[in-house]
Amino acid sequence: MDDADIIPIGTHGAAGRGTGRNPSKAARDLLGGGRRRPPAPRSPEDADVRPLKVPDPEEVPVVPDAPILAAPEGPGAAPETTGGGSKRPGIPLTEIVEALTHAAMEVFGDDWERKLAHFIAFLRRRITGEFEVDDYGFDPELTERLLMTAARPLAEKWFRVEVRGVENIPKTGGALIVSNHSGTVPVDALMTMFQVHERTGRHLRPLGADLVFRLPFVSTVARRGGVTLACQEDAERMLNGGELVGVWPEGFKGIGKPFSERYKLQRFGRGGFVGAALRTSVPIIPVSVVGAEEIYPLVGNVPALARLLGLPYVPITPFFPLLGPLGLVPLPSKWIIEFGEPIHTEAYDASAAEDPLTVFEVTDRVRETIQQTLYQLLMRRRSIFG
Amino acid sequence: MTQAGKVVLVTGVSRDLGRRFARNLADDPAVANVIGVDVIPPEGDLGAVSFVRADLRNPVVAKLLVRERVDTVVHMSVVATPGGMGSRASMKEANVIGTMQLLGACQRAPDVQRVVVKSTTTVYGASHRDPAMFTEEMGPKRMPRSGYSRDALEIEGYVRGFARRRPDVHVAMLRAANVIGPGVDSPIAQYFRLPVVPTVLGYDPRLQFLHEADLMGALRHAVLTDASGTFNLAGDGVLLLSQAIRRLGRAGLPVPSFALSAVGSAIRGVGRSEFATELVHFLTYGRGVDTTRLHEEFGYRPRYSTEEAFCDFARSVDMPPGVPGLAVAEPALASLERALTRSAVPTSAPTAAPTGGELDG
The missing domain is CATH 3.40.1130.10 (Glycerol-3-phosphate (1)-acyltransferase)
Structure with missing residues (x-):
């Protein structure tokens, strides 16, 4: 295992590489502690809990509150390493999962699994282009x-x-x-x-x-x-x-x-x-x-610039462009x-x-x-x- | 009309669509004879079609119309690309002067009863001042100065003139939207076959497509009925360019409009022609045409909607050489969605049960 083996994102929620039993160096580094050998063996309870946790690494991009919590986990660390989570220094994985679940509940309510599934279905339609627009291009x-x-x-x-x-x-x-x-x-x-x-x-x-x-x-x-x-x-x-x-x-x-x-x-x-x-x-x-x-109280106009840009007016308000982007509020x-x-x-x-x-x-x-x-x-x- | 069947002259049979249309028409029981005319011999099988190698600008066509007692002329040789003809100037010559000569020949031929011209929706142009849907009475908001759309506009003028001079002839002009399908090799089909599809930055035009089978179907309908007039011919509905690219599973590459043509030809490789101006406008502003008149007056309803036509085309596009777009994330999301719905089922089941019980009670 050398450093160049970077785990690709989007691996069907499975561990990124190899057998999945041994997390990569990158994943170990992310989890902190810099331990050489991860405690790999998985206990049966963990296997039971797994299906629930599968979505979590993928959930990251859609839950706004999540990224900070999810960062130490990363896609490569994946559920396979759950077993060792609590024994390791850093944030235990079970807590991360719990936090993510809470975050999801916060955003989507009690019914979060179904709502998240709806949201993902929406994302998929966007990606595959399978949404409908009417004759005017209305979506x-x-x-x-x-x-x-x-x-x-x-x-x-x-x-x-x-x-x-x-x-x-x-x-x-x-x-x-x-x-x-x-x-x-x-x-x-x-x-x-x-x-x-x-x-x-x-x-x-x-x-x-x-x-x-x-x-x-x-x-x-x-x-x-x-x-x-x-x-x-x-x-x-x-x-x-x-x-x-x-x-x-x-x-x-x-x-x-x-x-x-x-x-x-x-x-x-x-x-x-x-x-x-x-x-x-x-x-x-x-x-x-x-x-x-x-x-946006319009107090002035820059007709020359407006003509140049082909716009009907270029507004000057008490706060724009004086305060820059803040003036856009x-x-x-x-x-x-x-x-x-x-x-x-x-x-x-x-x-x-x-x-x-x-x-x-x-x-x-x-x-x-x-x-x-x-x-x-x-x-x-x-x-x-x- | 006392003849056993129609005698049809089809121009532009060297192109794939023209050849296939002529061949299919020859198999129709209502048609006695099909004569295919073109400058270049067709590459594929013409079946029962008798081929005459002639330029439309040649008086031979006029003689042919009289000698063979042709009653129906299908003009399909108005082309968007010079192709084997060489330069743009010779393309315009063949398009416009060829049509003039053909119509002149038709005017003199006593047996001609029906003229069907395949035009294009490109005559409407594409600009930011366009209405959402063009109907047949509308014209372009910005007059094209050159190119295919200019040719088509001039040709339509000559066709209308012919219709005035020979009121006894049924003249049907079909303005076809971009024809697409597995066997089509048009500029737009080539565009969508690019490994990375360049788009105009900040614009997502509405596109309409016509399946090749529907073009054939509509032309055949025009030959076999006495419909006359101008008709928009397009599949139902519209597809956004971004949608189309995603359906292909390709990546789009937004570039500023002035660079579109250059980027397009760079992707296609050295030696290929640049995008025509009307294609750049089309890919910026898009276009929609109203097909009410096609359905109600002409009596033809395309079998493929815009979306279905494009999907049929997309299936024929080879995936491997293309750069995959966002679609790579799709399987991961799909499995995630399945996992979520599966784990959501046990939680939703208990809530569903009581409501069911109440209904029973």
């Missing part, structure tokens, strides 16, 4: 497991989002959710998606600007999260498919507006979203989000999201979508509703961080 499993899980603490602990008017979100069928847009970074869209999913179990499918699909990484995450391009074709296709579609008609004008203009709705464009709703006869649900304006403002009463479009006939006056009228109605609700909610909120 519900990944969205629920990662995006929504990541959004939860942000929504519940950081922004303490208060939600009103959930009953206005239809349980089934297509509907268009129209919201104000603010906050420099589209956290408000993520929060609305999270709240809709949390309260109704439905996925909100946002419509994003073409910039989203031009940017690397952003485009990948967006498609996986259910975003599609804000164009008439996609909007109507999704609404006809009975999806809950989210649109932020202010776009970059809204999200990148200076802090001094907070809670003042920007123009709503040509009302393309209203046209889509009229053509597909789905209700429009106006949504007002209070709190997102304060997360959003301020913990208090949020209120109100889903307003649906504006029904069934009454309009098919030609209404082609009539600019009707479209502008409905657009104005939606815009006014959101603006009025914003003022009311601001009155309700005791303070920015209250």
Whole structure:
């Protein structure tokens, strides 16, 4: 046995090399003590306990609390050496196993074995590519497991989002959710998606600007999260498919507006979203989000750099880029999201979508509703961080 | 129509798909005679197909149409790669001028009743401003300036012109998604056969595939029915590039988009051509096409979904020369999962029993 024999990772949970009876030098060194001859013989009790312990070395990457505990064990030390564990200096293996089990229970609850198995099944589907995406590239499993899980603490602990008017979100069928847009970074869209999913179990499918699909990484995450391009074709296709579609008609004008203009709705464009709703006869649900304006107060912009990068703006906030990465932490403002009463479009006939006056009228109605609700909610909120 | 059976002229039979399509068609009882035309003689067996070695730009084709009383023309010789033809310029010449001449010949031939053109979904291009699903009325968001997609776009223009001039002829144009299958040797199939698959860093495009059997099936359907119009032809559903690479059990190699072509040809080895621009765009932004019209108006439903078509292709790809991807961890995870579910069974059994008892009571 020489030092060059390094044990490979991922050996079906078995000891890495040889007979498995004699742990390698590397494994012995890891366990500390530097003993020459490991006490190899295994007792019958240990054999009984084995099946339970088999998973543990593999468990390491998926249990966040575990790595520190698991480090002295390593994949090479494996369950085969259990027998000598307690007699050896360093942390006894049985205790490590117990700690790992506790860690797993901590993370996954009492039902940890089944839940961990589910999690591993999820990992396997990721590895083999056997997950499903819809025509738009939406990956519900990944969205629920990662995006929504990541959004939860942000929504519940950081922004303490208060939600009103959930009953206005239809349980089934297509509907268009129209919201104000603010906050420099589209956290408000993520929060609305999270709240809709949390309260109704439905996925909100946002419509994003073409910039989203031009940017690397952003485009990948967006498609996986259910975003599609804000164009008439996609909007109507999704609404006809009975999806809950989210649109932020202010776009970059809204999200990148200076802090001094907070809670003042920007123009709503040509009302393309209203046209889509009229053509597909789905209700429009106006949504007002209070709190997102304060997360990254935009006090400046670097237009030259923005043009260079092809971005609509490069934000300067009181903390960014002054504090570097720390400036990326959003301020913990208090949020209120109100889903307003649906504006029904069934009454309009098919030609209404082609009539600019009707479209502008409905657009104005939606815009006014959101603006009025914003003022009311601001009155309700005791303070920015209250 | 009083004839015993159809007389079909198939162009592009030197390529594998064209040859197999012509041969299968010749076995059909409704078809009396199949004439295969190409510049290069086909390498495989043509079966009952009579082969005529001719360039489409040659007036011989026009004479052939009249003399053999051809009633159906299947145009399959629009190609994505120069292949044996040499340069890109000669490829464009053969694609575009060849089609023009063929359509000109068809216009003069009184017996021609049906023209089937195999086009491609590449005509839609690929950009960040694309809708999720292209329908047949939509055009590309960014006009291709050169390459295969430009050829295809020009050819489609000529086909539409022909359809206007000969309203009595049924013209079916099938825009096929990337054809894939065990026997396919297209740029995309070569791409997935690379030992390490380079991808564009930060992008995970949606891809659609069409199984080779479905291409044959749809073309045959077009020959045997009087369908006319433009139809998207693709398997149901989409597959992400990352999914596809993982299904292959290969490793992906993300590189910046400007380096994709160079890295791709470096992996393929010296002397191979670089990735075409439209392939790089496709691998960056992806593309989806709507096949509602294919199902409802044309009346053909592909037997393989995108996923099934790709899996069928993946089975044919030799594993050993490739660099394994994350898949190496899969067996370990699988055994771990089995171990966990097995050990979880005794713990879950007692909890299951009481509920069962309550139900009985």
